[in-house]
Amino acid sequence: MAKFPEPPPAATLAALGPEIATLPAGTPLARIFFRGGDHPVGWNDFRFWGPGSGRFDPHLPDALGAPQVQARGILYAAGSAAPGALAVCAAEVFQETRIIDLTGRSPWFAVFALARPLTLLDLTGLWPTRAGASAAIASGPKARARRWSRAFYEAFPAIDGLLYPSSMGGNAPVMALYERARPALPDSPDFHRALADPALRVPVLRAAGVIGYLVA
Numbered sequence: 001m002a003k004f005p006e007p008p009p010a011a012t013l014a015a016l017g018p019e020i021a022t023l024p025a026g027t028p029l030a031r032i033f034f035r036g037g038d039h040p041v042g043w044n045d046f047r048f049w050g051p052g053s054g055r056f057d058p059h060l061p062d063a064l065g066a067p068q069v070q071a072r073g074i075l076y077a078a079g080s081a082a083p084g085a086l087a088v089c090a091a092e093v094f095q096e097t098r099i100i101d102l103t104g105r106s107p108w109f110a111v112f113a114l115a116r117p118l119t120l121l122d123l124t125g126l127w128p129t130r131a132g133a134s135a136a137i138a139s140g141p142k143a144r145a146r147r148w149s150r151a152f153y154e155a156f157p158a159i160d161g162l163l164y165p166s167s168m169g170g171n172a173p174v175m176a177l178y179e180r181a182r183p184a185l186p187d188s189p190d191f192h193r194a195l196a197d198p199a200l201r202v203p204v205l206r207a208a209g210v211i212g213y214l215v216a
Contacts, residue, residue, distance in 0.1 A: 004136035007148040013155035019127035021163045023118040025184075028111055029077040029175065030085035032093045032195070036106030043110035043192055044185045046073030046177070055138070055145045056162055056176035058153040072153065073179030081172045085111065086200075087207035088169035095168050099214045100204060102196040109200060111191040116184045121152055123164040124173060139167035153178060160184065169211070 007013070023029075033041050041047070049069050050059030054076060062068040078088040086109060090100050093107070101107065121127075128137045137145055152162065161177035177184075193200055208215045 003134040004140040004144060005132060006144065007151040008132055010151045010154035013131060013151055016131060018156045018159060019122045019125065020159070021120045021122035021124070023079075023114060023120065023163075023175075025114050025116050027114045027118075028080055028085075028190070029114065030080075030089055030109065030111045030191075031075065031077045032089040032107050032109050034105040035108050035194075037104075040106075043108065043112070043189050044075075044182075046075045046179050046182065048073045048179070050074065051146050053142065054176070055142045056149040056164070057146050058149045058178060059146075060150065071179070073182075075177045075181070077175045077177060078166070078169070079173050079175070083170055083172065083210045084207065086203055087210045088166050088172045088174060090204070090207050090213065091168040091211045092166060092174065094213060098212070099216050100195070100208055101216050102194075102204070107195045109191070109193060109195055110189040112186050112189040114184050115186045118160045118175075118177070118181055118184050119158065120161050120163040120175060121156060121159050123162055135165075138164045149176065 033043060050067050051057040051061060052067060054074060057074050059070055059072045078085045094100050123137060128134055137148060160181035161175055163173055163175055165171035166174040195204060204215060
């Protein structure tokens, strides 16, 4: 049997039951997002267009298999575990080029504290194996991981999203939050600055050194 096969039906996963990780209210999360380009977003905006290139986009494609705007949304975030939120976010966001571009599409870094607890499907342990997958769900082909996420979304309507190890960030825990998590986001972030802001110059250079990326 393949270590990372196609997902079973949602009903099969529902019968297995989820393994839950709870993030308490007040837990700090962080993300890098883009305020410029063709599709600018804010620090707390979920993406309702998809599926895109994200690993765990839960979106349903249209009849032709293309991305579309829909009710399902996604927001990717990192916690504060080593090597640090900024390093993990940068490793994930800029993984294709391995260059932290401080200006293209105007990237910003935000840190925010949860307004309520989050209930997440825990993919960091043995549950993926019990479900028929493996740890490869966090590092294998993204298109297949997206199909698993669609099955999770349908099997477990009470979860706010997924907790999984970052394949680019040293297996630090990261989160794929479904739109169900929107009420858990606060009214305003605790930190909110452009990556090009002088206040982030030293932290960005430090993060780049940790993950081996260049800064441009």
